Amino acid sequence: MFIVILVALAAISGVSIFLTYTSLQSTEVRLSLAAAQELRSEIREHTNDAVADIGTELDTISKRIQTAASSPILLRGIDSEEARILLDATAVGMEEYVQSITYLDSNGVLLYTTEAELLDQIGSDRSDTMYYLQAKERNQPILAGPFLTENNRMSVSVLSPVFASSGSSFNGVLAAIIPIESIVDKIGQQLPPTTGKNQIFIVATDGTIIGYGDETAIGRNIFDEFRVRNEIAGRNLQLMIEGRSGVFEYDALDGQRRVAVYSPVTFSGAHTWSVLITAPASQSETFASVINDQRIFTIVAVILIGITSAILMIFILMINKRLQMIIQKQNVQIKNQLNELQDAYEKLTEQDKIKDEFINVAAHELRTPVLPIILSAEGLSEDIGTDNSKIEIILRNAKRINKLTNDILDVSRIKSNTFRLQKERTNVKKLIEEAIQDISFSKTAENKNPNLKIAFESQLPESKLEIVADRSRLHQVLANLLDNAVNFTDEGTITVSLQQNKDDPSFVEIRVADTGKGIDPSVRPRLFEKFVTKSTAKGTGLGLYLCKAIVEAHGGKIWAEDNSVGRGSVFVFTLPTNI
CATH class of the missing domain: 3.30.450.20 (PAS domain)
Incomplete structure (x- = not known):
């Protein structure tokens, strides 16, 4: 008003x-x-x-x-x-x-x-x-x-x-x-x-x-x-x-x-x-009467403006005074509500800290018994010497639990700013080939998608293949992206390509393209956030979050695109050569 x-x-x-x-x-x-x-x-x-x-x-x-x-x-x-x-x-x-x-x-x-x-x-x-x-x-x-x-x-x-x-x-x-x-x-x-x-x-x-x-x-x-x-x-x-x-x-x-x-x-x-x-x-003086008339009109108009403005100002001041009283009361109420919200926020912060500590401790405690289970299952498989579906189930799920606990620990490190890279000279082509070999072996061992093929294309000269990076963390990124591609692709070909970035030649670009279901439109804006996956049907949602954190810690970028063949998706990330 x-x-x-x-x-x-x-x-x-x-x-x-x-x-x-x-x-x-x-x-x-x-x-x-x-x-x-x-x-x-x-x-x-x-x-x-x-x-x-x-x-x-x-x-x-x-x-x-x-x-x-x-x-x-x-x-x-x-x-x-x-x-x-x-x-x-x-x-x-x-x-x-x-x-x-x-x-x-x-x-x-x-x-x-x-x-x-x-x-x-x-x-x-x-x-x-x-x-x-x-x-x-x-x-x-x-x-x-x-x-x-x-x-x-x-x-x-x-x-x-x-x-x-x-x-x-x-x-x-x-x-x-x-x-x-x-x-x-x-x-x-x-x-x-x-x-x-x-x-x-x-x-x-x-x-x-x-x-x-x-x-x-x-x-x-x-x-x-x-x-x-x-x-x-x-x-x-x-x-x-x-x-x-x-x-x-x-x-x-x-x-x-x-x-x-x-x-x-x-x-x-x-x-x-x-x-x-x-x-x-x-x-000339013949126009004196016209000038006088104009002056009279101007004086009257100014007086009317002054009177009108004064009346309205008094009215506004009265309303303003009343509004100030109402605002003061509301300020007191808002201050009380802010104090209550501050107390609630401090309690939630404390509970969030307790939750993080619990998850961290739980992850450490889970990893302690999981490693003996994996070693025992692998040893038992070697002793029996034949394929045993029960042993495969034990080994597969133990590895999943181990990966999940490692992901949780990595997320905790990222959140607490204790996540560190161990950089060294790395042949990026060999690293990609090793990651493809590991996922192919795992796919064969688990009998997943027998009609699915993984192809690798490198367009980089030999002089550009070495970069300075954390080898194990990049292997983790590639493993996550390839694992996602395998999990969400029933048939066709997963293509991994290595090339020089077109926008900045000092970066290499790695692309992982699949012919699977593609990215769910409902999750595309939040794809690289925690607990978000390509599809609402599979995954914990920590893999892509970790991929983004690792790539950005190296000074690169990661993003997702729709596959140009009409189906599937493409995950792209860049890395600086640093040489």
Whole structure:
């Protein structure tokens, strides 16, 4: 129950948190999309309006300059009062953009200016100014610049050449000097305050920044200023230089996401500069109500989660306290039961020890009278000189008792860790042949299975036949396996093969295959345990257990397989050569 309540608490809390998180994320996404769309539209609209106003204003200034430049009053000479009134009147209404109206003669000498600070320089040579050179070279109204004025202000000039009355010779230039910062200021005034910290760039057709609030950026390339890090921003800046308009977003160097809008400025129908405006891509105040609603929902959801979790925790603590009391009582009962089981285990261990000692003593005591019985029976058989069935029965059963007592003693040694091997150099082929000879003699003597044959195959070269092993113990393994094969095979052939192990050449492999009844499936998983035999019908079940212990004591392995001929079984064991 405790686990169920915890799972319920986790599920309720998880669902509540998931719903809160999902709602918050959904609202943020909608706000971001809506804010970005609104911001793009707003900046683009105001940028286009500002750029259009600049183009219109430049064209207006150009027309007024051209009108004044072609006026007969100006052609009659600047010394007349009418000419000065004309130039002063031309500057009226353009003060927001135009710093001064300047008139140079055909040699570049300053004849007149509306800028009070330059009045003392009337008569000076200005033939090296950019706007004079461009006007003289092109002989048509143009937008010249950018260039630095006497007060180090980056400026442009709307100018018109002045021709002689005949209309064929250059007679000077009339120019309206426009500081670029006044254009930047005018654009900034037309942008809405909701767009945040705006950046306004005036960019020439070669990508050079000619207008910006930070004077250190003027004269640099726009690509260097932006330090373009993605393909989209770079492509948009290139389009801007080519005279296109557009909108894109980028990551500024301070990590802030910004929106950039660019639009071309035209003069007399030709692309002159481009205006680039950037602003933070932040949410606008129009979405404040939506954000507040989301915050209220989030607070309510968190409060509900907290209340629900607190109630469930209190309930769980109460149940947990009750469970602890029950567990304490059960612990006392379990402790008492463990003490009782410990006492029972100690008694069983003591009884098991007594049983082992009794079996060991009984085996020793049995072996003492059995050996004289065997010797006496063999001597009696030799004295009588003829086959006597009664003597054979005595001798056979005495040998069985002797083998059983030896097996019991070996099991006892294995269990008490006193089982030891007496290793020596042994010819494994001869050992197998001797074991086959002994079992064949025993089979003949006992008239067992006259139709059964035992075959031996050796695939080992002479150089591989010697191993280091306990000869008597290996004879015991072979005798047990051959005896089992004889006992469980009525007819056919028992095949003993000697070969090199395929998986590890440092081991020899001995296989004993019969064509008997095979291995009972019910005993296969426990075949090499004590008191388990191939079939539930024969044997004490100690032979295979001893075989396994002897083989593993030599460092080898033993296992059983089904015979590939379709009937019978195969017992396989490996031995290290140790040479």
